Amino acid sequence: MKIAVCIKRVPDMDLRFAIGADGKALDPAGLKFDIADFDGYAVEAALRLVESQGAGEVVVVSVGPAAVQETLRKALGMGAHRAIQLDAAEVPFDGMAIAAALAAELKEGGYDLVLFGRMATDSANQTVGPMTAHLMGLPCVTAISKLDVADGRGTAERQLEGATETVEFPLPAVITIDEGLGRPRLPSLKGIMAAKKKPLEVKPAQLGAAHLTVDVIALPPDRPPGRIIGEGADAVPELIRLLQTEAKVL
Amino acid sequence: MANMFAFAESRGGALRKVALETVSAARQAADATGGGEVHALLMGAPGIGARAEALGRAGADVVMVVEHAGLERYSPEVFAATAAAQVKSGGYRGAFFAASAEGRDLAPRVAATLGVSMASDLTSFAFEGDALVGQHPTHIGKIVTTVRLTGTPAVVTLRPGAVLATDADRTARVQQVEPALDPASARVVVTKLGGSGDAQLDLADAPVIVAGGRGLREAANFALMEELAAAFGNAAVGATRAVTDDGWRDPSTQIGQTGRIVSPDLYVAVGISGAIQHLAGMRTSKTIVAINKDKDAPIFKLADYGIVGDLFEVVPRLTEEVKKARAGS
Numbered sequence: 001m002k003i004a005v006c007i008k009r010v011p012d013m014d015l016r017f018a019i020g021a022d023g024k025a026l027d028p029a030g031l032k033f034d035i036a037d038f039d040g041y042a043v044e045a046a047l048r049l050v051e052s053q054g055a056g057e058v059v060v061v062s063v064g065p066a067a068v069q070e071t072l073r074k075a076l077g078m079g080a081h082r083a084i085q086l087d088a089a090e091v092p093f094d095g096m097a098i099a100a101a102l103a104a105e106l107k108e109g110g111y112d113l114v115l116f117g118r119m120a121t122d123s124a125n126q127t128v129g130p131m132t133a134h135l136m137g138l139p140c141v142t143a144i145s146k147l148d149v150a151d152g153r154g155t156a157e158r159q160l161e162g163a164t165e166t167v168e169f170p171l172p173a174v175i176t177i178d179e180g181l182g183r184p185r186l187p188s189l190k191g192i193m194a195a196k197k198k199p200l201e202v203k204p205a206q207l208g209a210a211h212l213t214v215d216v217i218a219l220p221p222d223r224p225p226g227r228i229i230g231e232g233a234d235a236v237p238e239l240i241r242l243l244q245t246e247a248k249v250l
Numbered sequence: 251m252a253n254m255f256a257f258a259e260s261r262g263g264a265l266r267k268v269a270l271e272t273v274s275a276a277r278q279a280a281d282a283t284g285g286g287e288v289h290a291l292l293m294g295a296p297g298i299g300a301r302a303e304a305l306g307r308a309g310a311d312v313v314m315v316v317e318h319a320g321l322e323r324y325s326p327e328v329f330a331a332t333a334a335a336q337v338k339s340g341g342y343r344g345a346f347f348a349a350s351a352e353g354r355d356l357a358p359r360v361a362a363t364l365g366v367s368m369a370s371d372l373t374s375f376a377f378e379g380d381a382l383v384g385q386h387p388t389h390i391g392k393i394v395t396t397v398r399l400t401g402t403p404a405v406v407t408l409r410p411g412a413v414l415a416t417d418a419d420r421t422a423r424v425q426q427v428e429p430a431l432d433p434a435s436a437r438v439v440v441t442k443l444g445g446s447g448d449a450q451l452d453l454a455d456a457p458v459i460v461a462g463g464r465g466l467r468e469a470a471n472f473a474l475m476e477e478l479a480a481a482f483g484n485a486a487v488g489a490t491r492a493v494t495d496d497g498w499r500d501p502s503t504q505i506g507q508t509g510r511i512v513s514p515d516l517y518v519a520v521g522i523s524g525a526i527q528h529l530a531g532m533r534t535s536k537t538i539v540a541i542n543k544d545k546d547a548p549i550f551k552l553a554d555y556g557i558v559g560d561l562f563e564v565v566p567r568l569t570e571e572v573k574k575a576r577a578g579s
Contacts, residue, residue, distance in 0.1 A: 163261070
């Protein structure tokens with residue numbers, strides 16, 4: 001089984017963010033980067049599938065500048081077999097522009113599955129997977145939390161709001177991964193050493209035109225500072241009064 | 251003057267709340283650009299057309315109804331092909347979807363089929379000349395990104411709760427439409443829809459969310475949360491990741507960075523310390539109440555109204571007082 005996993009390098013979300021000088025991107029000072037959360041789950045899912053089938057290849061792909069090689073090496077350290085950097089000075093915000101580059105690379109690759117995280121934690125658009133699928137002409141299932149593959153067909157589960165969908169589809173297919181298929185493994189020391197010798201190919205990204213762009217980014221408006229209105233059950237009547245008269249939600 | 255398209259999401263033959271929000275948003279967009287028409291697409295099993303009237307009240311001038319025995323459940327390829335065909339032939343300026351699980355699956359397929367880009371999960375938007383400009387929470391809600399989308403139609407998903415459903419008091423004309431793809435020929439098939447049978451409100455639809463964390467100590471104590479939710483009458487029960495990871499609650503109720511992002515009128519956080527990953531999923535709630543025994547818990551920095559105390563004393567009292575308050579109103 002041959003699986004491609006498309007991954008993105010994103011800032012560590014636990015850090016405090018500041019706005020960069022151009023107002024369109026984060027101030028890079030002090031940022032740390034890692035593979036996007038759901039993309040880590042996608043790499044894990046691919047590795048487990050290949051392990052359970054006993055044979056296969058996991059190819060990790062990322063669009064971006066040379067810095068994404070660090071993210072690709074991490075996935076190689078987890079156990080992916082080889083990596084492709086689709087070189088671009090920056091990652092467009094427009095999902096269609098990214099999908100064009102990925103589809104151009106993956107279309108003739110003979111992959112049984114193309115996996116994505118369900119969305120990147122930074123841009124949070126959740127569009128690249130299904131758009132890439134459309135451009136490749138492949139069936140697509142998004143945001144799955146369970147996956148079984150057998151005899152050229154897949155069965156997946158998707159979490160909806162308060163419900164679960166079971167979805168069946170033929171391979172080859174494009175799948176985007178939510179949580180639930182198993183936490184991403186950490187690269188072992190042996191894995192990290194091996195990753196240095198694994199092939200990492202660099203090709204120019206054939207990006208599409210970007211029609212979705214960033215005007216400006218900002219920190220969200222501050223909420224008023226928190227207020228403790230009292231202690232213990234005796235504070236409940238005051239809470240009720242405030243919910244009725246001030247917040248007007250009761 | 252520009253006409254707008256709205257996808258009206260339904261499940262199990264009933265409209266979802268986001269369907270009315272999506273139509274209302276399209277109504278606002280049409281009115282703001284010179285008073286064009288709003289055309290809503292409603293798809294489902296035979297009988298779904300009965301829901302068209304509610305879409306008219308929310309602001310639709312036309313409801314395009316697709317009824318097919320093969321569409322009892324969502325069918326991504328059939329829905330995408332049909333929506334794309336209708337959007338293309340209708341010449342709309344904007345095509346609106348909800349940023350729900352279904353809308354987030356459907357809208358990118360429609361945009362790609364039409365060969366246009368799209369903007370996701372907008373909390374507000376306006377047409378400015380040849381562009382649509384909107385606000386999109388990114389970086390787990392720690393950044394607000396203002397995006398600019400050019401091209402026609404402007405395909406967007408709207409964050410649930412961002413645009414309130416309005417009563418436009420219209421009567422929609424109903425048009426029967428055939429699916430653009432035979433459901434029997436779809437490659438991707440939803441074979442089962444489970445867990446939606448209970449009448450309990452979903453997190454996305456509930457004006458009030460009561461959420462519990464590790465402070466509840468064990469799964470059985472979530473009965474307190476169920477009772478509090480029942481007292482509000484319009485509440486759903488959410489949980490932190492620690493709680494769903496431990497299997498106390500269903501994973502679909504996890505609120506936070508890797509779970510559900512919610513924005514109810516009232517969020518009651520019980521026994522939740524307020525880890526940043528949890529705050530990412532609820533910080534845009536309109537009013538936040540926190541009940542926690544630790545006065546230094548980070549949740550109190552965010553809470554409009556905090557009560558420091560033993561939740562096993564505070565919550566039953568709150569349940570009782572909410573019941574009284576609602577009985578009196």
